[in-house]
Amino acid sequence: MCGRFALTEPAARLEEFLDVVDVEEFPPRYNIAPTQPILVIISGDRQGPGSNLPERKAMLVRWGLTPSWVKDPREFPLLINARAETAIDKASFRAAMRHRRILVPASGFYEWHRPPKETGEKSQAYWIRPRNGRLVAFAGLMETWSSADGSEVDTGAFLTTRSNAAIGRIHDRMPVVIRPEDFGRWLDCRTQEPREVVDLLAPVEDDFFEAIPVSDKVNKVANVDPDVQEPLAGALAAPSASTKRSISGDDSGQLSLL
Template identity: 80%
Template structure:
């Protein structure tokens, strides 16, 4: 629906207290399986250059589980839409080189605890909502074809040369010597 509030990410630091996520944090925590995710590094405006997308995946391959929440959105006409959001946290040092946020990764040994909404209150699983260790993911520069939902296929995760942002040349301070130019 046009008036559908599309919330696909939720900040883990505030999800417990926000009205839009409070009930889901208490009753509908889920795991979102993925082989990776995309993120964009946007160079500072003063450096120029174009944004570079990255495919970020576990270094050891395989599937990772992101912390998620489910909710059912109800419209005024009584129709319902099941929705989901991935919880994010501050980026670890590695991901922080390209973006300030990252998905919360739930380790396999914590799956049951995260999913147990009957005995585990949100405050009791808050310690799981932290950045994963710095060496967990690898970041692969990929084509900007990932920016169009119409583009599908394995070529979206093929590595490309990393774009280097254009850096403005800073003027050299004159140290009292004559310049030929």
């Protein structure tokens, strides 16, 4: 599952990591929430210099995918996540998997461990980031929804997969990580059909991320300062492997974290 994430790197760092130009400079964002604009990378129309692959472009989309065939988005659920295991066949994501695969750069994401109610324990938020402190690119999907008056809204969602052993102690789902060497193949919707990139949708290795317990400040969208990522003194780094965790993911990608 992915219901909040952060992107705090400067534009120059993003351009280097993603091999893209003209990323607009923006302030660090420590608590990005659904329905807000998010930076994504798409495959462009022209081939890049010295390459047989299209150059990449950066753009903003609304977090919450709306399929093009939806008549009224107000009557359609907010799809912030899509299950990688079923996206190829789901009506809401099938076209995007074939034609509009994207990358979502991030500094990390937030997840909540929710113990069973009978334990009486409180939910614990975690700031989950790459151990090397670098950027990460998550797999995503994009759709452009057009209203009756001709206006258009670009929308997007994360792809999630089953958690690896480390993140599985917190939650049963996690975003799909795309490695830099696989950026081109994932974005190449012209020659790479969905069935040819499914190998990229597996959980990342167990030691890729570190999970840092943080306060419940991140629960509120209005809290956007760096202190939402401050380690929570006295909290465990992660629940033990034997601790039962609640299952809150679903195929629809509904916002079920808050």
